[in-house]
Amino acid sequence: MSEKKTNKKKKVVxxxxxxxxxxxxxxxxSKGGSRNVRTKNVVTEELLFGRKNYILMASGLALIILGYLxxxxxxxxxxxxxxxxxxxxxxxxxxxxxxxxLGLVLEIVAIFKR
Numbered sequence: 407m408s409e410k411k412t413n414k415k416k417k418v419v420x421x422x423x424x425x426x427x428x429x430x431x432x433x434x435x436s437k438g439g440s441r442n443v444r445t446k447n448v449v450t451e452e453l454l455f456g457r458k459n460y461i462l463m464a465s466g467l468a469l470i471i472l473g474y475l476x477x478x479x480x481x482x483x484x485x486x487x488x489x490x491x492x493x494x495x496x497x498x499x500x501x502x503x504x505x506x507x508l509g510l511v512l513e514i515v516a517i518f519k520r
Contacts, residue, residue, distance in 0.1 A: 455516075462516030469509030477502035 455463075480493050 459516050459519055462512060462519065466509045466512035466516055469512060470506055471509075473502045473504075473506030473509060476505060 477498050480498060482489060482492065
């Protein structure tokens, strides 16, 4: 059996950096504070929503909070008595969920309004 040997040479790449290729920054060039002039790049970004959108969002959030406040409460004064009208009244069963849903619809309108 004969084996073939292949001679593969590896290439070595050598990088050379010189000091002349690297330029010092402006702060290293001049040490005096009076000669340094700094310019600021001001980037102005347009807001995602307009003022009306934020007002509608705040109104929707206020309606949602109002709905939860309307739904709260209902504890019995005397633990030995049961009063259905305190728990199952119009305010807690109908009005409060309707106000919360109205607030959520207003939030959706505020997001999608252009």
